[in-house]
Amino acid sequence: MYLSHLSLSNFRNYEQLTLSLSPGLFIYYGENAQGKTNLLEAVGMLATVNSFHASSDREVVNWHAPDHIARLEGTVKRREDDVHVEIALFDPTPPAIPTNGTTPAPTMELPASTQRKRLKINSIPRRTIDVIGQMKVVLFAPLDLHLVDGSPEERRRFLDRALCQIQPRYCQAIVKYRKIVTQRSALLKRIRENLEDPRMLDFLDEQMTQLASQIIYERQHMIEIINQQVDPLQTAISGGREHLRVIYRPSFKVDAAWNILEAQEQYQQQLRDSRKKEIHQGVCLLGPHRDDLEFVVNGINVLTYGSRGQQRTAALSTKLAELNYMRLSTGDEPVLLLDDVFSELDHWRREYLLQQVMQHEQVLLTTTDLDSFPREILQKAYISRIEHGAVQQEQPTP
Template sequence: MHIENITLHQYRNYKDLALTFSPKINVFIGENAQGKTNVMEAIYALAMTKSHRTSNDKELIAWNEEYARVEGTISRKYGSFPLQLVITKQGKKTKVNHLLQSKLSEYIGQFNVVMFAPEDLNVVKGSPQFRRRFIDIEIGQISSTYLHELMQFTKILKQRNQFLKNAKYKKTDPVLLEVYTTQYVLSAAEIIHRRFLFMTLLQKWAARIHTSISRGKESLVIKYKSEKEITAQSTVEEIAAVLTTRLKEVEQRELERGVTLIGPHRDDLQFLVNDYDVQVYGSQGQQRTTALSLKLAEIELIKEQTQEAPVLLLDDVLSELDDYRQSHLLNTIKGEVQTFVTTTSVEGIEHATIKEAKMFHVEQGTVTEDISLKEE
């Protein structure tokens, strides 16, 4: 799988931009704040319908404009087809092969990407919400049904929370709470079950990759942390039974606080390196190795599930990795994974993969193919 070209219109600092890419590696070189990451973000947005940097879609629209449009041609094993994403201040519209998509969940998964940016270290050392977002994004790329289930869960959670909030200030019908809870438990159990299945698959790849990067010195174990009675072997029905019991136990606290206290929106991931929690006890190098292992594992998992390699987006991360981790990453992608790299300079990156890349120079929102660097 690769993206052949992209066209931006009124996207961030680009009024109009059209680029054609190499199916192997593409490098965007330029100083900071020139627009390199905006190109990377646009490729990501074309795949995922949203930015990796902001949750406010309006920020993607150029100043004083009403909409932004991103278009690209995607090549997959069954042929090439166009994708289109239009972002307005009222919402988003997507097209696959010129056909308007009624649901975003039907659009996502047409074009698979793995993004690795400095902020991805937050998956390892940041708050639980980063890790939950990581899980949901990656499962969503390989399963449109999961995205649909997640949207349903979010809707039911919002309704239940609104009921609990209202119950703080006025008497409410306990039977209605029971109805909301029953709906909530069924939806939450499906989400937790799917996440456990996904993390089991990801663990298989991440453990192997982490051992290789650490030259056999470290072992990585990823744990999905839900209610303690729930395990990777639990069925959906068993998960639902645990959630029902736990919700009954915390019902009074929920009514007092006006919020749902148990469920997938409270779950977390734990990364253990040689049996130590890397978030708490890991060195910066171990945290980076864990983040890199996760990203490379994502590539392998998507390949396994879709029979095609996703596109890899490396936004200003090569400089964050030491020579060994850098080489391991570039060796992994060589020749098989279309890759996009942003960097201020290619000096110090001594690797044949980079030297074979298509180079683009970015300056003040202008992108030009850098023929001189290519010839050198």
Template sequence: MYLKHLSLTNFRNYTRLEIDLPARISLLQGENAQGKTNFLEAIYYLATTRTPLASADRQLISWAAEEDVIPYARLEGLYTRGGEDHTLEMILVKERQPEGGSTATVFRRQIRLDGVNRRALDVVGKLNVVLFLPEDVTLVSGSPEERRRFLDVALCQIDPLYCASLSRYNRVVAQRNALLHQVREGRASPNQLEYWDEQLVKEGAYVLSKRLWATEKLNAHVSEIHPALTGEQERLVLLYRASVAKRPGKEILPVPDGRLEGRGSSGELAEPRLAEAFRRALQEARREEIARGVTIVGPHRDDLTLLVNGIDMTIYGSRGQQRTVALALKLAEVGLMHQQAQEMPILLLDDVISELDRQRGEFLLKRVSQAQQVLITTTDLRYYAPDFLASVALWR
């Protein structure tokens, strides 16, 4: 799997870009603020329909296009997967429409796969990518939301059903929260929650089962990767902390040896057991949820605990340990995608080598060289060995 051609119009600082990309390692060298990160962001956005660097998609439209009658941005990629070529196109448009006595700005996005209009859910996973950023350390040091997003992005690229279920789950949470708020204010009956509880359980149990599955698979990868990064001195274990487990205390799933609570003899997660645990948790939390007006149990409140030699890195890890754990997680994500898709994802590395010591930098470059296509950005070629530079396509 690799991207053969990328076309950008009015995306970030790119007024116009047409570039052919080789199926090998490409190293993009340049000064800061020249658009290297924006280049990788464009590829990631095409593949996942989301940006990790902007709070809203409308921010992706170039400032230079703001003076146009209809400001817009366009991204198009020609990629090869399974020996077949496909095109993926996204158009972002800002339209100014009269509203009362003023003008309102309306944003819309159009997505096409092979020339046919598609929803975002229909194209996620068609082109698999893994993005490495210096900010990846927040996977460890940041909030639980960062770690949930990590699992969700990986799962959405390999399981379309998961992505659809997660989308429905998030909508149910929003609707249930609105109803809880009304119940708290006496404008609705608590009995009305029963329907939304079942919808929440239906989608939430599936989301939870797949996250537990992914945690187990990622554990298998980090058990090999993390010791290699630490000279066999440390061991990383991922534990999924589910808010629907017994409360209070929030039991951790899976258990440290990698088994999953609720596994059946077939090796599949016992989703009905998770659904029943979810129902019990909702019943126990009912009074508190009404008092607060929000849903306090479910996958949207879960976390991924990261233990190194039994110590929680999200709380007690040094900056160096946290960065190493984050690197192990991203490489495990690559392994998971490769395992499930039977093709290596496209790897995007945004100036991450400069954040690593020599040993870890060399380890990372050796691992990513197994991919069919790798795009790396840097401000300084001195971070790379001469033999590595001689083997890559160098862009300045």
């Protein structure tokens, strides 16, 4: 699988951009704030419909877009067919832009009811769930190097981003689950204030645990496969000194012997047992939204006792294992996006990552300079400079 064509219109600082791509390594270099991350963000959105960089869709719309719309198009070459994905993003409340340094230019606000996002596959309107996973990507950004020592939310995002691309039903479940958690938290607060009957929780608990059992099952299965991949990677990067195991830590008590229905019943009982505490605090204390991962190297939790180098090696190994997991699960090679991670790695880890990168079908990589790349890598890569939202391809390194 690879992206063969990319077209952007008023996306971030790209007023207009058209790229033709092929299998291989593409290196985009330039100073900071020129559009390198924006380019990978666009490719990621074609796969997941959401930005890994923005908190809301409106942020990606160029301030100067005359119609307040950003457009993305991509053609993906897959084993079985080609697919063309189109995304239009609307900003209904664009900011006022100064024209002379003092007076904002007038802007046209769109109605609040205006559809924010329109999606098409092969020119046919589609839902978000239909578009996610048409192209599969694995993103590796500096934040991912903090997968081990970052927040539990980042580790849950790592699970969800991969699973949503390969399991549409998982994506539907996680969206529904989050809505129920929001509703349930609001209800817990109202019960605490004696505004609702606690028995109102029974219906939401049933819905919540039905979805939770599905989400937990898929996460467990993913980590099982990840663990088949991650230890050889950790061993190779560490020169044979370290062995890594990733442990899934659900907030519910889980037993591998339970089937999905038994698990749901057990989770409901655990919610009943914690009901008084949840009402007192006004929040949902159990469920996949509170799950976490633990990284164990040579039997030791590296979050608590590991060195910074061990933590980064574990993060690197886990991201590479994610790539293998997605390939094994779908039969397709995901597009690998590397957003300026080489500057964050030491020489040995950088060399190892480069060796792994060269084995994948298509890699889009950004960096501030080319000095840290071996000549033999540069000779095999397609190199382009990005400056002020313009991409200029350069001649191959002799």
